[in-house]
């Protein structure tokens with residue numbers, strides 16, 4: 001027998017004060033969803049059939065009979081037809097504003113053949129004045145069926161009258177056409193720059209259009225990368241629509257600049273923001289924000305200032321994370337540190353003193369060790385209750401690091417879709433290390449509130465891919481990576497919802513279908529607890545609701 005759960009006094013007061021602010025004294029639901037299979041991610045009431053919503057919040061959660069009884073004449077009632085309903089997903093580390101403006105202005109090259117990429121470039125060129133740049137992003141040479149890299153000839157054939165620049169998904173390599181080479185006056189006679197390389201045909205020495213690392217710099221200087229305030233707002237609108245279609249209702253922007261914060265605010269005021277945003281701010285703006293009296297938590301349920309973002313080491317997909325043991329096949333390569341410990345400590349201390357949450361990019365075990373040492377030192381020198389230090393990515397761990405993360409109450413935000421999507425890059429870490437990468441099982445077993453995070457664009461953001469990746473630890477080709485880190489579907493659901501809310505100090509406001517919380521939910525086409533875990537990714541997202549409003553309906 002399902003018992004109805006009414007809001008607690010605190011939750012009820014929260015709901016009332018929210019509607020009072022709106023000048024609205026509603027004490028009856030405006031919407032009831034019933035005949036649903038609700039997976040609430042609420043330990044007090046894990047399952048329910050119906051939910052009532054008032055003023056953008058859950059008003060009551062329980063059985064069909066109990067909840068429908070609350071409906072009044074003006075209440076809309078929607079039969080969910082037995083479909084599964086889960087809380088809206090929270091992507092705890094992603095780059096939505098950055099991605100949105102690129103989706104708006106650039107060509108998405110996440111396609112499965114060079115022919116498809118050529119088609120997309122040809123279409124964009126047709127709408128672009130001759131001579132203007134056509135720019136692509138998210139190209140991945142390991143994902144196209146031709147089994148070779150893009151060349152200048154491919155790009156010339158697609159857009160001979162436009163300079164073309166196609167960025168790799170990882171960001172460190174790019175591909176250009178002949179007109180782009182002419183614009184930079186780079187020819188077969190040009191020597192490779194320091195720290196970079198122009199790809200050449202081994203037989204003729206002729207440039208093939210491939211650029212590595214610093215060889216991309218002359219092109220990046222010419223590419224238009226300044227966007228108007230209006231374009232930034234439109235980019236946010238676009239990416240929020242793209243993400244809510246997949247069930248994401250909240251994002252943590254992992255590295256926002258002031259123009260990103262402004263773009264979110266502009267989109268919100270224009271009624272174009274479909275998800276909620278918690279903004280981790282780039283550390284170079286910290287002094288000015290502290291001077292303005294700003295710290296973590298400022299904002300509201302739609303847009304909030306989050307942690308300050310620091311960066312310690314390199315990346316996983318580009319194989320530059322700082323490790324204590326070298327990369328497989330490269331015995332002297334331990335990856336790179338991008339900041340010194342003293343510099344990181346100085347920035348972290350300033351933020352900690354001013355009451356900021358801190359989120360530091362730390363992928364490799366060597367980098368995580370450094371950041372834990374800094375966080376431990378801060379707590380010794382200036383103890384703060386519940387600082388919720390974040391370890392962004394926190395990819396390669398071991399039992400000793402996990403013990404320290406647990407003792408600090410720190411929050412890891414590992415890549416949720418990498419095992420499934422980036423399987424071909426996993427070999428360089430080796431099977432043994434993979435047992436301790438994206439270590440969701442180990443974090444949960446230690447009582448650590450690990451989150452789900454895409455890091456989009458580098459990783460896909462679809463929550464159903466995240467679930468499949470975490471539950472099966474199997475890549476899209478069927479290879480298993482680190483099977484001991486598998487979790488159950490129910491655990492992955494909690495990681496992707498309630499734990500994400502905790503990482504932004506909002507677990508009392510969202511992350512579960514609980515009376516009094518914000519009405520963010522997703523209607524799924526199938527029950528994730530009942531399907532073959534290898535098919536989780538195929539579950540259709542039927543509808544997404546943010547704040548009591550359907551922001552996506554299939």
Ligand SMILES: [Zn+2]
Pocket residue numbers: 093094095254455
């Ligand atoms: Zn990131």
